[in-house]
Amino acid sequence: xxxxxxxxxxxxxxxxxxxxxxxxxxxxxxxxxxxxxxxxxxxxxxxxxxxxxxxxxxxxxxxxxxxxxxxxxxxxxxxxxxxxxxxxxxxxxxxxxxxxxxxxxxxxxxxxxxxxxxxxxxxxxxxxxxxxxxxxxxxxxxxxxxxxxxxxxxxxxxxxxxxxxxxxxxxxxxxxxxxxxxxxxxxxxxxxxxxxxxxxxxxxxxxxxxxxxxxxxxxxxxxxxxxxxxxxxxxxxxxxxxxxxxxxxxxxxxxxxxxxxxxx
Amino acid sequence: xxxxxxxxxxxxxxxxxxxxxxxxxxxxxxxxxxxxxxxxxxxxxxxxxxxxxxxxxxxxxxxxxxxxxxxxxxxxxxxxxxxxxxxxxxxxxxxxxxxxxxxxxxxxxxxxxxxxxxxxxxxxxxxxxxxxxxxxxxxxxxxxxxxxxxxxxxxxxxxxxxxxxxxxxxxxxxxxxxxxxxxxxxxxxxxxxxxxxxxxxxxxxxxxxxxxxxxxxxxxxxxxxxxxxxxxxxxxxxxxxxxxxxxxxxxxxxxxxxxxxxxxxxxxxxxxxxxxxxxxxxxxxxxxxxxxxxxxxxxxxxxxxxxxxxxxxxxxxxxxxxxxxxxxxxxxx
Ligand SMILES: Cc1cc2nc3c(=O)[nH]c(=O)nc-3n(C[C@H](O)[C@H](O)[C@H](O)COP(=O)(O)OP(=O)(O)OC[C@H]3O[C@@H](n4cnc5c(N)ncnc54)[C@H](O)[C@@H]3O)c2cc1C
Numbered sequence: 001x002x003x004x005x006x007x008x009x010x011x012x013x014x015x016x017x018x019x020x021x022x023x024x025x026x027x028x029x030x031x032x033x034x035x036x037x038x039x040x041x042x043x044x045x046x047x048x049x050x051x052x053x054x055x056x057x058x059x060x061x062x063x064x065x066x067x068x069x070x071x072x073x074x075x076x077x078x079x080x081x082x083x084x085x086x087x088x089x090x091x092x093x094x095x096x097x098x099x100x101x102x103x104x105x106x107x108x109x110x111x112x113x114x115x116x117x118x119x120x121x122x123x124x125x126x127x128x129x130x131x132x133x134x135x136x137x138x139x140x141x142x143x144x145x146x147x148x149x150x151x152x153x154x155x156x157x158x159x160x161x162x163x164x165x166x167x168x169x170x171x172x173x174x175x176x177x178x179x180x181x182x183x184x185x186x187x188x189x190x191x192x193x194x195x196x197x198x199x200x201x202x203x204x205x206x207x208x209x210x211x212x213x214x215x216x217x218x219x220x221x222x223x224x225x226x227x228x229x230x231x232x233x234x235x236x237x238x239x240x241x242x243x244x245x246x247x248x249x250x251x252x253x254x255x256x257x258x259x260x261x262x263x264x
Numbered sequence: 265x266x267x268x269x270x271x272x273x274x275x276x277x278x279x280x281x282x283x284x285x286x287x288x289x290x291x292x293x294x295x296x297x298x299x300x301x302x303x304x305x306x307x308x309x310x311x312x313x314x315x316x317x318x319x320x321x322x323x324x325x326x327x328x329x330x331x332x333x334x335x336x337x338x339x340x341x342x343x344x345x346x347x348x349x350x351x352x353x354x355x356x357x358x359x360x361x362x363x364x365x366x367x368x369x370x371x372x373x374x375x376x377x378x379x380x381x382x383x384x385x386x387x388x389x390x391x392x393x394x395x396x397x398x399x400x401x402x403x404x405x406x407x408x409x410x411x412x413x414x415x416x417x418x419x420x421x422x423x424x425x426x427x428x429x430x431x432x433x434x435x436x437x438x439x440x441x442x443x444x445x446x447x448x449x450x451x452x453x454x455x456x457x458x459x460x461x462x463x464x465x466x467x468x469x470x471x472x473x474x475x476x477x478x479x480x481x482x483x484x485x486x487x488x489x490x491x492x493x494x495x496x497x498x499x500x501x502x503x504x505x506x507x508x509x510x511x512x513x514x515x516x517x518x519x520x521x522x523x524x525x526x527x528x529x530x531x532x533x534x535x536x537x538x539x540x541x542x543x544x545x546x547x548x549x550x551x552x553x554x555x556x557x558x559x560x561x562x563x564x565x566x567x568x569x570x571x572x573x574x575x576x577x578x579x580x581x582x583x584x585x586x587x588x589x590x591x592x593x594x595x596x597x
Contacts, residue, residue, distance in 0.1 A: 013407050017545055017567045020409040029406060100419075103377070123527075128405050128412075131385045132373030139377030144342065144457045147370045150520065160461070164520060165366045168466035172341075174458045184510060184527070185520040226382040226419035230400070232412050241559070241572045249578040250586035256558065256576055257590040263535050263556055264478065264502055264591070 001059035001154060003050045004113060005083065006106050006121045006133070007043035009067045009074045012036070013126040020234065027232040029127070039074040042122025044081075046182040048189040049152050050120055051082035057154055059117075060084050064109050066094050066102060072205040080192030080200035087113075091210045093220040100226040101219070103136035108213040110141065118159060119179040123148055134181040144174040150185035268420040271297040272357035273306040274348060275320065276367055280312055284433065285363035287323050289426060291434030292390055293361050294324035296399070299392040302358065303327060307351055307447075309336035309344065317444035323434040329355075331447040335456070338463070339367050342456040345374045350449050352379055357421050359399050361390075364425040372425050382416025383423040386526075388430050399424065408526055408545035428530065429553070466521050471505045473522055478504025479533045481524055481551070484511040485540020485561065485580065492517035495539060498588045501595060507531065509541045525550035539580050543568025560584070 011031050021030040031037070039047075050061045063078040063086040065071040075086035089109055097105065110119065119141075121134035138145035150169060151162035158173045164185050192200070210220065218224065244259065246252035271293045276283040282290075290306065297304040305327040306320050317328040331347045348371065352360070360375075362368030364386045376383040384401035388411070391400050398415045399422040405412045416422045473479065480499040486492045492512065499506045508518035510525060524531060525547040532553030539560045541547060548571055551557065559572035560580050569575050576583050 011406070013546070014544070016542075016565075017409055017570075018565075020406065022410055027412070029410070099373075099376075099383070100380075126407065129386075129407070129526075130383075131369065132376060132383055135370075135373035136377035139374060145374060146341070146458060147373075165463075166521075168464045168521065170463040171461040172458055173461055178457075184514060188514055225417075226380070227384065227414050227416050230413045230415055232405070232410055234410050237571060239557075239571050239573060241569045241575050243564075243569075243575050243577060245576075249576065249582035252576050252578065253583045253586035254590050256574060256583075257587055257594065259574060260535065260556070260558065261594055264594070 001053060001057045001118065002116045003053060003059065003061045003118045003120060004110055004116045005043070005046050005050050005061060005063045005078065006119070006137075007047065007063055007065045007074050007078060008040045008122070008125050009037045009065060009071045010040045010125060010127040012038045013041065022232050022234055024232055027229045037070070039077050040122055040126040042124060042126070042182060042184060044077075044189045045184055045186045046120040046122050047078045047081050047083060049149065049182050049186050051190065053118070053152060053154060054082060062086060062113055064089060064106065064113075066090075066097070066105055069207060075205050076200040076203060077192065079203055080196045081190055082196065086205055088205055088207045089213070090207050093210050093215070093217065096222075097220070098225045098227045099130045099132045099136055102133050103140055104219050105213070105215055106133070106137055107140040108215045109208060112213050117176045119177070121179065121181050123181045123183045134179055138179040141179070144178040145180070146172050146174055146178065147181045148183045149180045150183055152180055266420070268356050268358040270303045270305055270355065270357050271300075271359040271361065272352070272355065272421070273304070273325070274360065274362045274368065274371065275306045275308040275313075276363060276365060277308065277310060277312055277316065282316055282319055282323065283363070285365055285426070285428050287433040288428070288431050289361045289363060290320065290323040290325060292426065292431050294434060296359060296390065296392055300358070300397060305329060305355065305357070307331065307348060309347055310334070311337055321440050321442035321444070322436050322438045324440070326442045328442060328444045329447050330444060333451055335451060338460065339370070340456065340458060340460055341370055341374065342458045343451055344371050345378060346451050346455055347447070348375050349378050351447060352421065360421040360423045362423070362425040364427045368425040372423055376423055379421060380419060381421045381423050382419035384414045385425045387424045387426050390424055390426065398422070404526065404549060408549040429532070466519065468519070468521065470500070471503065473505045473507055473529055474531060476505035476531070477533050478502040478535045478537070479507055479524070479531050479551070479554070480504060480537045480539065481507040481509070481541060482512055482517070482539045483509040483541025486512065486517060489515075489517045494584055494588070498537070498584065498591065501588055501591050502535070504533070504535075509544070509547050538568050538572070539584065541568060542566045543571060
């Protein structure tokens, strides 16, 4: 089974809100110093899903990422989990792409790689969280898409996907090749260990530019973007929190309950 | 010349009625259409939609498109995308609105990919820029740490999914006039590749999380599944429901259907008791509508104290048993 996983390197979404700073002029986030970027959470789960399929059916996992040259770190992370190969898609023209631009570039790279049965993406990126790249990519490639997977099985020529819905889940089947977006409910990613870390460290990660994948300048032109960010703000929220105390913590608890009594 | 005109709502039907989110969308859609001086239409799909035309008109629609094929009775990504794309090609809407629901989240990005529009998901606010007449969508980014506004300068339709309960429902007026238009084109069955094999409803015991007046939520700080059970006890005493952060659900202490936050459930109870959770923006997005938020956390710097009304700084192990006992006493007496 040949699987391609699309991953993104993002600002660590777990930095405390107090450290989160933006530049309203450029509409960009200012990364706090000393906090290394990470693989986007849902993308990491997509790699995990791919590894589970490979454990069962054998095959090959190829990981691609649009980003800076440092994006080789997230490819290496995926390789240390069990992926086989990876490419970084880096070009000045790939910076700040909207969802269509992103899907277009990924589509071009995927067509170059070719021979896939399954494409996996995270349900949304942990930074801008647009939540649509996977679906647009599937439309570009003309293959079926199933979103929000919490379990993926390959059954003959089909993928059988358990996907989360509001009050439970549904099981959906689609013929391969197809694209599946992965949600966190698929479960925790494996920890890279031993040999795999070594393999990843040594692996050369080729960088592909626009011309390597045949991406056309007109498609990447910001003037043709489908969406544009017009402002970025940090919401201000001021709640006066009354810290309830007492001689002991259980006294504090009793005092707190008296304050809440009228609410219940 | 841009021939895209009007606002189209993608309707949803729940238990044979227009879903609450759809009535909210008709409200916003009406406002946007009026500001543009254009019409508001709605697409209703499935064999139950026939009877709902007048209802949708009463809530503000000028045109109701009814696609009654039985294959549209339950959501199928391929069938819905095709039906919606067919209608869009026919009526070329300028704006298309969806609920940020199971259906909206799956359908809108695909339809966007097919039509080449511009989509903003999970919007909290939609308006028309008076100068450019473009749809301006406001949505959370970076897990809710920031808000972005977005426009689509030339891509059409301009699409948005809207969070539930961010706008009031449309007002009903049975005197309103409008047209009910059956969709004649049949779907191409050969293009329906995805098949829904089964749907499983996960029953939760007790009060439904979204309806509960009291929610007790726990996070990583609970440490074990057994400890998490103590939250259930408190919820039980208060006649409320239990929920968890993503970490708590990842750990399996609570089922995935009880995750609260941006990528989980949105709750707005009278009382929200947050125990051993840090208050990440992506979590808080799911509980900000609560009347009163109470935080129990041993770290006084935790972000949850920035949104809580009452808090105790300390180990929940020393706080929770006393709280539960005291509430029990109050309830009994
Ligand atoms: C795109 C995106 C979507 C997301 N969606 C969601 C979502 O829908 N819901 C969600 O919850 N998260 C979501 N997250 C994840 C979110 O960013 C946080 O990672 C998560 O909410 C943190 O969970 P937590 O508070 O349980 O854990 P932590 O942040 O680790 O907090 C644990 C807290 O427990 C406290 N604690 C520990 N021990 C004790 C003790 N004995 N007594 C008292 N306090 C104690 C600690 O002081 C700490 O503050 C999302 C993230 C992204 C990027």
